[in-house]
Amino acid sequence: MSNLSSLSFYIPELIIIIAILLVIVLDVIPVCKKYTFPLSLGAILLASVFLWQSYGESHGLFMGMISIDPFSHFFKMIFLLSTFSIILISRYEKQLDSNYSAEYNALLLIVLLGMFLMSSSINLIMIYLSIELVSIPSYILAGMLKNDKESNEASLKYVIFGSFASGLMLFGLSILYGITGSTDIGVVTAALQAIEYPLSIYFPLILILVGFGYKISMVPFHFWTPDVYEGAPTPITAFLSVAPKAAGFAILIRVFYTMFTLEGSVSATLPLTNINWPTLIAVASAVTMTLGNLLAVQQEDVKRLLAYSTISHVGFMLMAFAIISPDAVRAIMLYLFIYLFMNLSAFYMAIFASNKLNAHHINDWDGLSRKNPVLCAFMALTLISLTGLPPTAGFVGKFYIFAELFKHQQFYWLAVVAILNSVVSLYYYFKIIKSMYLVDVEGEVNKIEAHPVVNWSIILFSAQNILFFIYWEPLIGFIEKSINLWSG
Amino acid sequence: MDSLQSYLIIAAILFSMGIYGVITRKNAVAILMGIELILNSANINFIAFNRFGGMENLDGHVFSIFVIVLAAAEAAVALAIVINLFKNIGSVDVDDADLLQG
Numbered sequence: 387m388s389n390l391s392s393l394s395f396y397i398p399e400l401i402i403i404i405a406i407l408l409v410i411v412l413d414v415i416p417v418c419k420k421y422t423f424p425l426s427l428g429a430i431l432l433a434s435v436f437l438w439q440s441y442g443e444s445h446g447l448f449m450g451m452i453s454i455d456p457f458s459h460f461f462k463m464i465f466l467l468s469t470f471s472i473i474l475i476s477r478y479e480k481q482l483d484s485n486y487s488a489e490y491n492a493l494l495l496i497v498l499l500g501m502f503l504m505s506s507s508i509n510l511i512m513i514y515l516s517i518e519l520v521s522i523p524s525y526i527l528a529g530m531l532k533n534d535k536e537s538n539e540a541s542l543k544y545v546i547f548g549s550f551a552s553g554l555m556l557f558g559l560s561i562l563y564g565i566t567g568s569t570d571i572g573v574v575t576a577a578l579q580a581i582e583y584p585l586s587i588y589f590p591l592i593l594i595l596v597g598f599g600y601k602i603s604m605v606p607f608h609f610w611t612p613d614v615y616e617g618a619p620t621p622i623t624a625f626l627s628v629a630p631k632a633a634g635f636a637i638l639i640r641v642f643y644t645m646f647t648l649e650g651s652v653s654a655t656l657p658l659t660n661i662n663w664p665t666l667i668a669v670a671s672a673v674t675m676t677l678g679n680l681l682a683v684q685q686e687d688v689k690r691l692l693a694y695s696t697i698s699h700v701g702f703m704l705m706a707f708a709i710i711s712p713d714a715v716r717a718i719m720l721y722l723f724i725y726l727f728m729n730l731s732a733f734y735m736a737i738f739a740s741n742k743l744n745a746h747h748i749n750d751w752d753g754l755s756r757k758n759p760v761l762c763a764f765m766a767l768t769l770i771s772l773t774g775l776p777p778t779a780g781f782v783g784k785f786y787i788f789a790e791l792f793k794h795q796q797f798y799w800l801a802v803v804a805i806l807n808s809v810v811s812l813y814y815y816f817k818i819i820k821s822m823y824l825v826d827v828e829g830e831v832n833k834i835e836a837h838p839v840v841n842w843s844i845i846l847f848s849a850q851n852i853l854f855f856i857y858w859e860p861l862i863g864f865i866e867k868s869i870n871l872w873s874g
Numbered sequence: 875m876d877s878l879q880s881y882l883i884i885a886a887i888l889f890s891m892g893i894y895g896v897i898t899r900k901n902a903v904a905i906l907m908g909i910e911l912i913l914n915s916a917n918i919n920f921i922a923f924n925r926f927g928g929m930e931n932l933d934g935h936v937f938s939i940f941v942i943v944l945a946a947a948e949a950a951v952a953l954a955i956v957i958n959l960f961k962n963i964g965s966v967d968v969d970d971a972d973l974l975q976g
Contacts, residue, residue, distance in 0.1 A: 511937050518944050522951050529955055538959045539971040545952045546905055546968070550896050553912035556941065557889055560919035567923075569933045613974040 392447035395440065395454055398433040398462070399502050405429030406495045413488035422488040423477060426495060430470045437462055444872045450570050451509050453872035457652070458506035460719060460868035461636040464726055465501045468629045469494055471843060475734060476621040478837045480741045481531060490530060493523040494625070501629055505636035508644075508872070510559050510569040513637060514552070517597065520630055521548045528618040528626070540617025547600065547610040555597025562590040571641065572873065575650040584660040591646060591663060598641070601634030602700050605674040612681075615693035620740060623689055624733030627696045632722050635703065639715055640871060642707075652871045653712050664796075668708035672803045675701025679810040686748055688736050691814060692729075695772060698811060699725055705800055706787045712869050714790045719865045721783040724854055728771045728780055731847035735765045738836045738844065748818060753827035757834045761841065762822050764848035769815040771851040774808055779854035784808070881922035888915035902956045902966045906949060913945045 393400070409426055412418040437459060444455040473491055476482060482490065500519030507513045525548060529541025563569055565586060566577035578587060596607055603611040615623045639652075646663055647654035657663055678697030685691040703725075706717040738761060739745040739754065755762040771778035791801045836844070854861060888911050895908025917938040924934025960966050 511933070511940060514937075515940060515944070518948070522947055525951050525955060529958065532958060533962065535962050536973050538955070538962050539973050541955045542902060542959050542968070542971055543974075545948075545955050546896075546902070546909075549906075549909045549948050549952065550912070553892070553909050553916070556913060556916040557919070560885075560916040560923070560937075563920060563934060563937070564923035564927060567927060567929050569937060616974050 387445055387447055387449070389448055392445075395443065395445055395447055397440075398437045399499060401429055401433045401436065402495055402499045402502070406492055406499065409488055409492040409495065413492070419488060422491055423473070426473050426491040427470060429495070430466055430473070430498075434463070434466045434470075437466065442867075444870065446508065446872055450572070451512050452503060452506045453508045454506055455872035456868040456870040457640070457872075458502075458636065460865065461505040461632055462502055464632045464723065465498055465505070465629050468625065468632075468726060468730065469498045471730060471847070472621050472625045472629075475624075475737065475840060475843055476619075478741070478839050479619065479621050479737055481534075481619050482621070483531075486530070490527070493527050496523045497527070497625075497630070501633040504633040505640075507637070508571050508640070510563060510571065510574070513641065514556055514559060517552060517555070517601065517637070520601075520633060521552060524548075524626060524630065527622045528614050530619050530622065534617075536617040537619065538617075540614045543610050543617075544614045547607075551596050551600035551607060554593050558590040558593025558597070562594070565590070571644050575645050578645060578658060579648070579650065584658065587646075587658065587661055591661065592666075594641070595663075595666075598634055598638045599670070602631050602638065602703075603697055604670055604700060604704060605677050605697065608674070608678075608697050611697055612690050612693040615696075616687060616690045620689065620733060620737045623693070624730055624737075627692070627733065628726050628729050631696070631700065632726070635707075635718060635722060638707070639718065643710070643715070644871070644873070647710060651873055652715060652869055654710055657710060664708045664710060667704055668797050668800050671701050671704035671708055672800055673701075674698070674704060675804060675807045679807050679814075682814045683810065685814070687746055688739070688748055688751070688818065689733075689746065691748070691818075692732055692736065695811065695814070696729065698807060699729075699772075701807070702784065702787060702804065705797075705804055706790050708797060708800065709790050709794050711790070711794060713793070715869050716862070716865050717783075717786040717790045719868065720786055720858075720862065723861065723865070724771075724779040724783040724850075727847045727850040727854075728768050728778075731764065731768045731844050731851075732772065734840060734844045734847065735761065735768070738840050741840070742834050742836065748821050751818065751821045752825040753831065754822045756827070756831045758836065761836060761844055764845055765822065766819050767851055768848045769819055773812050773815045775812075777855050778851040779858070780851065782855055782858050878922055878926035881918055881926070885915040885918040885922070888912075888918065900967050900969055902959070902968050903953075905968065906952050906956075910945060910949065913941055917941055 409422045412422050441459050446453045503516035507516050525545040528544045531537035566574045600607040643652050646658050648656040675698045678694045682694030703718050706714045771780035774780040774784040892908045892911030896905050899905050920934040920938045
């Protein structure tokens with residue numbers, strides 16, 4: 387589709403671009419500074435309305451640079467929801483300097499735009515550009531606390547690992563361009579299927595996997611994750627643990643299902659001849675969840691513990707990615723959606739604890755259930771969901787992934803590793819529950835109320851864990867409609 | 875000398891030097907220089923493939939121009955972060971940034 391006629395399908399992105407520019411301009415005018423916050427939230431709401439209206443359409447835009455299809459729309463809804471909630475809750479986070487709130491919101495909106503492009507890019511140039519558009523503002527966001535040494539260190543480590551990984555990915559893309567002679571992934575697919583020496587694909591494939599693996603923090607490209615998550619401001623940690631990961635999975639699914647499968651579409655069942663990347667992913671998945679879980683066991687800092695727990699969740703999602711089938715994609719999308727709610731509510735609880743009690747260490751959470759019984763009950767629910775026990779949504783997510791593994795009768799050893807890992811994760815999640823409920827504090831205990839926005843964010847996000855356990859069928863139906871990638 | 879192979883060899887050498895620099899250097903600025911080498915090696919690849927690979931359009935050239943722009947943006951952000959770190963801990967050595975561990 388030509389550039390001008392593409393614009394009418396590009397309205398949500400245009401709204402976000404306009405909002406970014408307006409926020410930056412309004413920040414300079416002292417009188418208007420306070421409008422940047424409602425403006426950012428309003429732009430996200432408006433973008434979601436337009437996004438919802440255009441759901442179901444499938445087009446290639448801007449001469450085959452990006453595509454809109456139900457698949458990208460599903461992920462865009464995840465991004466909008468998480469960004470909206472993060473912008474809202476950041477206002478009530480004490481760590482952040484409110485003088486910089488306009489810049490902060492503008493940066494979050496830029497990341498949002500980058501993620502929109504990431505989930506819908508169908509050209510190697512766009513893939514690289516969109517990943518960088520997500521990464522570069524994230525480096526700044528991680529270092530948002532300018533005078534905090536830990537925040538500085540987090541952003542330094544992030545920028546070094548991030549640009550190194552994307553440099554490696556770029557080299558892989560250049561080799562792929564040389565092999566196939568095009569940057570359009572449709573043409574690349576056709577060229578790869580007719581290739582004479584299939585082994586030459588391994589080198590670019592692994593380098594591309596480095597770039598994507600870094601975005602989703604797959605072992606062995608996970609080193610930045612715990613440090614950045616611990617050092618960054620907590621709302622940013624919550625954001626990074628959900629939205630860019632979902633974007634990473636979106637681009638991973640699109641690129642690998644299009645370029646490296648025999649059928650070259652999302653209904654594929656076999657990898658390219660002689661290219662056994664599913665086994666590679668299966669091994670990476672086993673290592674990712676084991677390492678994430680084992681290292682989480684010894685953590686004492688809540689944010690760092692949750693960082694390792696996100697690594698192990700990525701391992702679970704990769705488990706389904708090792709199976710090539712549309713149902714496996716469905717399992718990943720369902721897991722991501724549920725994971726959004728459970729992870730955000732856990733991090734919001736960490737925001738509440740650090741705001742009101744200055745509690746970062748697990749021991750600081752001792753006896754929290756007597757200080758705020760309601761939120762602690764919901765936090766316990768979230769933690770049970772993160773473990774994957776019924777009656778919570780985490781169980782549904784894990785169930786679909788395991789079902790996929792058994793249905794295709796592949797990688798039984800991976801299922802054994804995953805079950806063992808679930809047992810390990812029970813230990814460290816219950817360490818937090820134990821601290822909240824079973825450890826008694828001496829003396830008088832005062833009730834601590836959270837700010838209503840924080841309070842209701844935790845309750846609403848956490849309540850989804852019950853909702854999607856009882857009533858996940860509409861969600862699954864919606865996801866099945868969304869597994870529809872635009873092709874040619 | 876004017877062949878695809880010689881350009882690819884130069885790119886491969888630059889790429890390896892970049893990785894070596896990132897892995898061995900302790901100075902944050904030197905690490906960033908290593909990353910620039912990696913990006914530029916990919917640029918040489920793109921241009922060489924486009925020039926010698928018999929490609930009809932200029933995708934490779936366009937790609938490398940975008941990479942140059944992004945490398946500049948990334949370097950600007952990375953250097954700002956390094957300067958901020960230097961203000962706070964008085965060093966640009968990555969080994970001195972060791973608060974977050976475990």
